[in-house]
Amino acid sequence: MLAGATALAPTATASPGVPSAQVIVGYDDAAGARSAVAAAGGTVERELGLVDSLLVSVPSDGLKKLLTAPGVRSVTPDGKVTMTGRTWLADAQNTSISGVTKMTGAQDVWKGRDAKGQPLTGKGVGVAVIDSGIAPATGLSGTGKVVNGPDLSLESQATNLRTLDTFGHGTHMAGIVAGRDPGVVAGQESADPTKFVGMAPDATLLNMKVAATDGAVDVSQVIAAIDWVVVHRNDPGLNIRVINLSFGTDSTQDPRLDPLSHAVEAAWRKGIVVVVAVGNDGAAATRVSMPAANPYVIAVGAADHKGTESKVDDVVADFSTKGNATRHADLVAPGRSIISLRTPNSFLDTMYPTGRLATTVDPSQRYFKGSGTSQATAVVSGAAALLLQQRPTLTPDQVKKLLMLSADPMPQADPVSRGAGQLNIRTAAALPTPLVATAQQKFAASTGLGTLEGARGTAHVVDPDTGTELTGERDIMGEAWNAAAWSASCTAGTAWTTTGQWNGRTWSGSGWATGTWTGTNWTSRTWSSRTWSGATWTGTTWSSRTWSSRTWSGRTWSGGYWSGSHWG
Template identity: 65%
Template sequence: MAVLRPGRWVRHLAVPAVASLAALTTALTTAPAIPAAAGTVAAGPRADTDVIVAYTDAAAAERAVAAVGGTTTRRLDLVDSIAATVPASGLRGLATASGVRTVTPDGSVRLKAARWRADTDENSLYSIEAGNGAQRVWTMKDAAGRTVTGKGVGVALIDSGISPVEGLNAPGKVVNGPDLSLEAPAVVTRHLDTFGHGTHMAGIIAGRDTAVRAGYESDPRNFTGVAPDATLINVKVAAADGAVDVSQVIAAIDWVVAHRNDAGLNIRVLNLSFGTDSAQDPRLDPLSHAVEAAWRLGIVVVVAVGNDGPTATRVSMPAANPYVIAVGGADPRGTAVRTDDIVGDFSTRGSATRHADLLAAGKSVVSLRVPGSYIDINYPTGRLPSDPAQRLFRGSGTSQATAVVSGAAALLLQQRPTLTPDQVKRLLMTTTDKMPTADPISAGEGQLNIAAAAAAPTPAYVQTWPASRGTGTLEGARGSAHIADPVTGVELRGERDIMGSSWNPGVWSAAALTARTWSGGVWNGRTWSGSSWSGYSWTSRTWSSALWTGTTWTGALWSSRTWSDAVWDGRTWSARTWSARTWSARTWSGSCWT
């Protein structure tokens, strides 16, 4: 999900040279005594001072400050420190306390940008992959003797597109499926991520810098996704403003299912980092039926629970479907240890009946940036100011957590290609790290531990939930998420798809279960695009950041108005005439790209 809440970036504090603890203590204890309050016994002189406490364990350091009568005033997690005010009498005890590395005076400081380092940022992919065990899995071998990095596994990403920035531009890394977005007619934006969300997810799932050598995936100097050698299948549905109708998403899922076994694809995982607020029974909802059909045909579907927070009792659709893997977001609270992690305040709680199956890192996650995209322009504080290459971006949400789990599923499927989706889900859910301080409902089974899953025996496990029927309404599947004519404000509603074709749930739902909804480029009776999508992949020559000026997708290229009487005639597909309504606010953009 991409309804995001504020993250943060921190600049390095340049602290003066360290004074000796003895000298510091002496200076402080000569300060004037503080008079005792009336009716109390004076305990002798007390002088408080501001200090910087460098820690090896943040929680332990905070407890140590409190134990000597001090107060933590600020977390400085980027430099593994806290700022605190402590009495002089407690300095020696604090300096020798468990979890404390050094105590230095907090004199006059100045701010200066320090070069960003993945190994000192608890929200970098390097740190996330160290914590969830992905780096250990990369040293394992599959049955063919290859290291387990996702080789040969296709992960379909239905999102806002993928742009071939560094980390995603190696030949064969990304294969373009159909562009089903409203930007498809324009060559300059076709398949590319004008919004910025899809590329961020793609980097988390399978990014790999060209400088990364085989066997050195754990080098913090380079960017590496969870399954760095998996293939990404790019199915774009969302435009630069987030505009997308649920019928486009269903068509995209159907395309992935129909082409899962195409040469060179081997689509075993489907990532859906979004959802709607549909209130339909998941046994009836068409979006739910689409993902269940994919699951039954051998694709592990990983879906975000939503970003509606700890009071929301209903997860997003299609995470409401009990078969798929529903993912919530974890907050590391600024520490490398996982026992103090909690559920992110953005993550939908759900109910005892349906909630997140498990959690993965979702707070302030660092991934790849698309220069000039909507997110890049509208949320510039998401950029890392201390990143000299200015290629990284920080975002929070269950979107990011979902991408982490999709990468983990790809690792398992390379290691054991015969795993069924049910077995993958069982492995991931039964090998988690428990979260003793987290809410037991929203935390699900705990936090992802992919190394433990890879080391566990293959379970004999089959889910037996009632089968979905998919005979609900398309309008119900939209929930409150609609697109609209930007001129008149008239929204697309009712039982018609984005091309204006009538929706017949009985015909579609039966065809979805047997992967027969697409015929060439035709879906639901209309031609959407050509039929030769799967053979195209990028080279570094096909994209240049110079194209992304910020004005390419302002609407000037698609200014003709073709909406009439709330029905979009498929013949007007060549003109972009829709804008996002509530879908963008709920599931693609938000305030956490910071």
């Protein structure tokens, strides 16, 4: 899952000789927008209520009229979310979160105790989820469960959208890592499939939102988020020991040079276990996504349990990227039809209603299911949090070795794509701690001196008015990219200043306020005096010119892979 590449939708034909386009219409007045669509000869196909928008088909010659109509805030090309060449995969299988925690051995680990006598549920361990935000869903509520870091997405200026998951992916991942229904005790009612308890239900989640409603995000935003986590990992109440990256790009740069690869390696060297999806390009793909290509991090593939409880017949899921003999998944974890928390009216929820469960199975309509290496990555991130509560002094290398040594063999699976085998956190928790010296990885250090454009691969955000893509050695703010200067500060763990600057510009505030990082300025000034409501940048400059009053639409992270798939 994760998402999918958003590419510009192909045109269709409404009537002979009249091409039409599928677009997303943001509105200030819903009734007025509907009337405008009708007047332009278009039809409303779907309501996108969370972001005050409509998905419509409209004749191309009616677009200009629609753009200037009263009540219409924005008109942007629609993006299509795909999962390794398919739409959001939600087949007949249902893998409940209780099934995941049982088959991985997490339910047995919860019965253990740490040095303080506390149950092993991830308590005291922080997991940073760098994704599309986290919604305040049941299962992710409660004091201290989710701490909001700075919103680095293109929706950061909208107070009604800031830190929230308008796309629907980050909440799904967060639930798998550390969701827990109020009042449910891990190890007791949690075995009941009607109760929701994630892998490390008492871990703290740091919400690092980088992607907007349609998945629009530049690789510079992701790198900035990783750097922020490193700088603030020891802030009061955080103790960030794990980063979950259910995404990747199709960069073909050497991982020793790629900036995204260097960012995750720098975090690893600072004591943070970085868990990354290999991608959803299938058994024919010989190159894992970036930054899973970095040999230090834990690269995760997806297992398919084939609808049985026994692991004997488990295989690597057909969508999971195979890789090659040099770099492939380090291990795999459940990733097929995983049921997690739903974000009602989010992009994925609206566009892929087949991901919702039948109301007879899910009367409260809380859940959503999907398949991908994204989900598998979240499972392993939760497992890492359990080990780090049990043994807080473990290095990232020791965590990786424990997880690989304890993995269950998969005799029916491809020997390359399965890596060490399938996650078994029960066995990992029972193994003795490997010596630091024997666990230490000794790959050549990365430099990060490659290009930012190379790190994007084929994934670019685009100005929908002009079709101009953000390319070259400039970050999302239009600042020149100095690879040498950034690499040095990234390695040192000082890429963010105490005043919220990254790469020479102020991106966020510098203090906490009620559990949320304050400050909404991305630059030394606010973007505009008008709210960005899911679809509108106004009056800001980029590269010496003015953006339109409409969005950057994400036309490709379509080529960029947010884990199990392309993002757009």
